[in-house]
Amino acid sequence: MRNIFDSHAHYDDSQFDCDREELLGRGLPQAGVAGVVNMAADLASCQTTWELTQRYDYFWGAAGIHPEEARDLPEDWLAQVKGWLKKPKMVAVGEIGLDYHWLDACPKERQQEVFGQQLELANKLSLPVVVHDREAHADTLAFLRKHRPQGVLHCFSGSWETAKEILNLGLYIGLGGVVTFKNARHPVEVAQNVPLDRLLLETDCPYMAPVPHRGKRNDSSLIPLVAEKIGELRGMDPQEILDITQENAKRLFHIG
Secondary structure: OOOEEEEEEOOOOHHHOOOHHHHHHHHHHHOOEEEEEEEOOOHHHHHHHHHHHHHOOOEEEEEOOOHHHOOOOOOOHHHHHHHHHOOOOEEEEEEEEEEOOOOOOOOHHHHHHHHHHHHHHHHHHOOOEEEEEEOOHHHHHHHHHHHOOOEEEOOOOOOHHHHHHHHHOOOEEEEOHHHHOOOOHHHHHHHHHOOHHHEEEOOOEOOOOOOOOOOOOOOHHHHHHHHHHHHHHHOOOHHHHHHHHHHHHHHHOOOO
């Protein structure tokens, strides 16, 4: 397989500490991985994400504050995020959004405040957003309707009805290993119906590995398994899925 583009990864995660250089320097390129957008989740990972973009030619980065990390931020947190976004190869504001599953990590009101400020920043900088939405579909949609950013709903878990609303806002849908899971009703329905020019493939690695690797460490070389499943659902060759989703990612993130 070739033209594998991973639109959402976390290669600065500690699960890659044992073999990061070997995997990113040789393993992934040899497997046909042509592009990766690494996601920050907090201020520290804005830096580690940018460092990866400088080390590997096929890496780009996103800077932002994940909703679970939004509780305790310094006063100048938004200025710091903006500073990282001004650096070369930083192509999106992410990973940002709302997560109502772990409200102990950060209350709704604070999540919404930080999400809204980052959506405003993305629009000011003319950058796409990478949105995390867990058990917060209605509020996420309300923010997206208000701010009208460009971007992608990553690891999309909502219904096809919700997906249609996302698509009507001009946004992309990101799908990954969950499409291959036995009980994945909503992601399968979305994979069958999403317009091909609005689809991105992702890992969310080191998490969410596709079947038959579910529960193990994920990486971008496993994306063809997702392409195979979507190809099976749509009667298409997996390589065609990879070719199309690479072009979609390059278009969204303004990668030449």
